[in-house]
Amino acid sequence: MNLSSLTGGSRHIRRMNQEAILQEVRSQGPISRTYLARRLGLNPSTVNRLVEQMAETGLIKVVGEDEPGRQGGRPAQLIAFNGDAAAVACIDLSNDPWRGALVNLSGEILHTFSAQPIPGAGEANQQVLAGLIDEMLTRHRLGGETPLRGIGIGAPSIVLWQSGRVVWAASLGWRDFPLKEWIEKRWRLSAFVENDVNLLALGESWLGIGRNSQNLVVLSVGTGIGAGLILGGRLYRGANEAAGEVGYLPPDRAVLGRKYNGYGPLESVAAAPGLVKRAKEMLAEYPESILAGVSPLRADDIYTAARNGDILASLLLHETADYLSLAVAGLATVLNPEMILLGGEIAHAADLLLDPLRARLSGLLPVMPRLEPVRLGDDGVLLGAAALVLQNTSAEIAGMRAELV
Numbered sequence: 483m484n485l486s487s488l489t490g491g492s493r494h495i496r497r498m499n500q501e502a503i504l505q506e507v508r509s510q511g512p513i514s515r516t517y518l519a520r521r522l523g524l525n526p527s528t529v530n531r532l533v534e535q536m537a538e539t540g541l542i543k544v545v546g547e548d549e550p551g552r553q554g555g556r557p558a559q560l561i562a563f564n565g566d567a568a569a570v571a572c573i574d575l576s577n578d579p580w581r582g583a584l585v586n587l588s589g590e591i592l593h594t595f596s597a598q599p600i601p602g603a604g605e606a607n608q609q610v611l612a613g614l615i616d617e618m619l620t621r622h623r624l625g626g627e628t629p630l631r632g633i634g635i636g637a638p639s640i641v642l643w644q645s646g647r648v649v650w651a652a653s654l655g656w657r658d659f660p661l662k663e664w665i666e667k668r669w670r671l672s673a674f675v676e677n678d679v680n681l682l683a684l685g686e687s688w689l690g691i692g693r694n695s696q697n698l699v700v701l702s703v704g705t706g707i708g709a710g711l712i713l714g715g716r717l718y719r720g721a722n723e724a725a726g727e728v729g730y731l732p733p734d735r736a737v738l739g740r741k742y743n744g745y746g747p748l749e750s751v752a753a754a755p756g757l758v759k760r761a762k763e764m765l766a767e768y769p770e771s772i773l774a775g776v777s778p779l780r781a782d783d784i785y786t787a788a789r790n791g792d793i794l795a796s797l798l799l800h801e802t803a804d805y806l807s808l809a810v811a812g813l814a815t816v817l818n819p820e821m822i823l824l825g826g827e828i829a830h831a832a833d834l835l836l837d838p839l840r841a842r843l844s845g846l847l848p849v850m851p852r853l854e855p856v857r858l859g860d861d862g863v864l865l866g867a868a869a870l871v872l873q874n875t876s877a878e879i880a881g882m883r884a885e886l887v
Contacts, residue, residue, distance in 0.1 A: 499524060500532050504541060504563065508588075512545045512560035533561060540567035541587075565590060568629045571618045571671075572867035573611075575599070575654065576638040576678035576704075580611075581860070582618050584625075585868040589689045591861065593621055604655030608664070615669065631875045633671055634867030635661065636678035638706070640724050646675035652744060653705070674870050678702075679726060681866030682825050682856065683710025684717055688869040690823075691857040697819045700856060701728070701809060703828035707749045709813060728809050729753065752805035754781040754827050761798055768794035785831040799831070803838035811843055814851050821852040825862065829855045 547557040565588025582595035597614040639651035646662020665673035683700040692698040707729035711718040730746030737747040771794035787795035832855035
């Protein structure tokens, strides 16, 4: 028998046992080693050895002692996951201003940061990002000796995952920009770059409403429309890493045969700029609308007006529900996810849209997915970035399903 195959097999078994132990400690701790061995069906000596190894790395710590049993004897040590064993620098480039955070292994945000990008100013935005990263690293160094596992970044663009190359982020002025390589050369840290909506889905699957779901979709509607897909417990990117570009779905037959550059046909009517554009076009027909006196008009103004019973705003949200129903129907019938979550700016209008979406689709689809707003809000992309880095820099960190990447 091949010795290398035996060695590889034993390493794989050890890794699986480490992940099982750490996941159990994360979810059930503080917990004793004896109880842990019994829960997992492992030999107590195996559990002791692996726990000691993970304690040396700082991932597990002793937090106290259990009460002695009826037979007396020495109380058992209680162990727990040490979320403060390391940190991750996370950045969300999808909003204005940009947001950054230092996040620990448990997904707790330790410190937050922000930076103001310059619309479309490519090289200038590189310098803005450099300043933000420098500020975050300085703050991390002031915090002590906790190691930094890397930098995770969510970009509003198709991202080539392996190379970390931003294909085209119009708002940033970056086309075919090797962001991962640029960061790693400048700061000598591991960097991981991903589409922002993919990270939102990853964050929700780790710490959000989808943490127990193997199949979920986040439909994010803001300046554009995109979907992050978790299928079979994996982040699905597609053959050209463009899966989830649902803004290019046709809302009707009239768009067939036409070219769309920059924004897709569904985005042109249902994303925030499309919604505002439709509102401005219809204001002449509804001069009594409270939206007539709002300048500059934003999507949030339309949501507020609809809640106050404004006829024009209500009509606009009715049409938006129609458009989004088409996207949800396509996602539900092709992918059959357990849940579809509304994220991005449209999450602010979940109270106005979720029931209309359910009403339009409940009798139409063969299986109706659960429709909910995202739970993590503006922190979702940052926490997804943390999960991405942790999954790719420490195979022992379980509970975040390393197979997602």
